[in-house]
Amino acid sequence: MISQLTAYSLETITESAIYLLKRLIATPSFSREEAKTAQLIEQFFQEHGIPYKRTKNNIWTHNRYFDPAKPTILLNSHHDTVKPNPSWKLDPFKPLEREGKLYGLGSNDAGGCLVSLIAAFCHFYKKQDMAYNLILAATAEEEISGREGLELILPEMPPISFAIVGEPTQMHLAIAEKGLLVLDCVAHGKSGHAARNEGENAIYKALKDIEWITNYQFPKVSPTLGPIKMSVTVINAGSQHNVVPDACSFTIDVRATEQYTLEEIVETIQRHIQSEVKPRSIRLKPSSIPEDHPIVKAGIWLGRETYGSPTTSDQALLDCPSLKCGPGHSERSHTADEFIYLREIEQGVELYIRMLEQVL
Template sequence: MANIVVPDLKTQFHQLIACPSVSATDPSLDMGNRPVVELLGGWLESLGFNVEVMPLKGSPNKANMIATLGGKGDGDGGLVLSGHTDTVPFDAERWQSDPFKVLERDNRFYGLGTSDMKGFFPLVIEAAKSFLDKPLQKPLIVLATADEETSMSGARALVEAGKPRARYAVIGEPTGLRPIRMHKGVMMEAVRITGQSGHSSDPSLGANAIEAMHKVIGELLVLRKEWQQKYNNPGFAVPVPTMNLGCIHGGDNPNRICGHTELQFDIRPLPGMQLTDLREELNKRILTIPQDNKIQVEVTSLFPGTEPFEQDAHSELVKAAEKLCGHQAESVAFGTEAPYLKSLNIDTIVLGPGDIDQAHQPDEFLALDRINPMVNILRDLIGRFCL
């Protein structure tokens, strides 16, 4: 790897976008991210970084990468520049160009992942080049993760391993060059009810799962109202926790008593609300609803969930980012890997050049006039926290 020539910034964009790395809950669409990680690792190793590739357990085609430059290796201080290497699935017929080929048009780079968020890495490398001949007293760490768009399994693996060790971190998700210090968490839950089917002409022959679910939905709406009365954070555009009843399936025919139904919903809690407490309350409220003895109710999580995130407004990192960006740190509604890095005792902000409005959309793009400002911000942060 050491003899690899690191291409220019534009070529890095082309090569990264050309490496498909879709992560999806549908196994037929899910891919690995190893080619992206190995490409980045080769470039960074050529620049003098010490590169560690961490395959995910049970998924050898998926891996995290930790690349470290300078510092004493004792975990005391340093800056992490972090991004995920996977993208969401795409509808090729809705794109005006090939999602895996960078198209430069209208002062933009078009391509899948240009904004969210492979396009962050060439900017990190461009900023890091300014420090290759400087003695970094604290480590500069480039972190690339897997599966952020689905299970967060890459971030979870880092927490389990206790890596990386540093003092500060910037996650380059699309924030429009505005520092973000708070976001809501997310839970995705399901209630499954098994009743007893039978002929609809005689309700006593069965137990209707849809009618039982009606009671559950009523209780969920009561609980949602209670949470929204109890929790409020004016720092968010939607200042209360939300609960969305997303999809429901059940039954098979109008003249048959429904024997099974399932409701799936999400909850987006505010900072200060713990997922374990919320799940405990859900179980307490739903599983104690009086039901026919022929009815079985199960509450289950569709994925482990991501905690809400909040970084202290007075953190040195927040203050530095606010000064560099010319904006006060804000909140966003979408989730990131920030709470996982925060759990490793790393002061963390989310700050990137893209726009969330472009994420997960056909013809995703990164505006070219965002590149130099982001590189300059990264150079300033590296100089402040690593030199």
């Protein structure tokens, strides 16, 4: 056994995590509406005698023997959820245990991850002589990539050496994650009467640009994340059948890798298409952590696999090496009758602790 926990103490800390998760499920916490779940997390830390800070709906705290001279590890996950889709048959806000599963909105994404990280943090909270400090951050607005979540409190924190971001990965190790770039584009033409062959049809111009977007491949391919992926996901033009449209707008969803900066991707697209291109933001960067990093090696030693993740999380806001890892399964996220297995939370708490023991 690597861990010095007894079976009883591990069981106790896991039970505490599951109880907190049930309370979070029972409390609606849509993005930008997380005040009540933030209050529940505050109450949890108060009950456990752990001082904390709150900035808007973000709760964060550090280990008791925090030493500014030591490097710091960030443990982060979010307590906001998407809205339940119409296909739910169960009550999304009623935590229900059935056949080893805990049902409820946010149970899998990312409540199970959050409470497992909180439990692991509590295990190390009073430990002395650690090589690192620990900061636990339960944050808001992750589901909408909002600016009043993790991004808001990072300037209040000391420099972060590396981070573990809790998202459902079956406790495997996402050592790289694609960034997200959303581009709003407009093809400009000239209006005219359709019957008289007048004007310049902006739709046709947009189609030529969309064809380039469909076929272009960025030369550099990530060994972990593969190629950059561009998809046109929205298009709008025209007002009536007999008027040649003078503008056609479309949106490009770009999933970026570490091989190019977001600015380089935008510049490449602007150079090759005629349409006007405006990025909504360049905040959500690709992220990664070296495969030989001690926390990754610790996970591999414990039988976890490494992979590159195509989805975006709060990792995109971090400027330090970061690992995405947590209990639950990504395919259950945002689905009707969302659930997490109780055994996944038990495994999550124990594996987080065992991985951190090897670096702390």
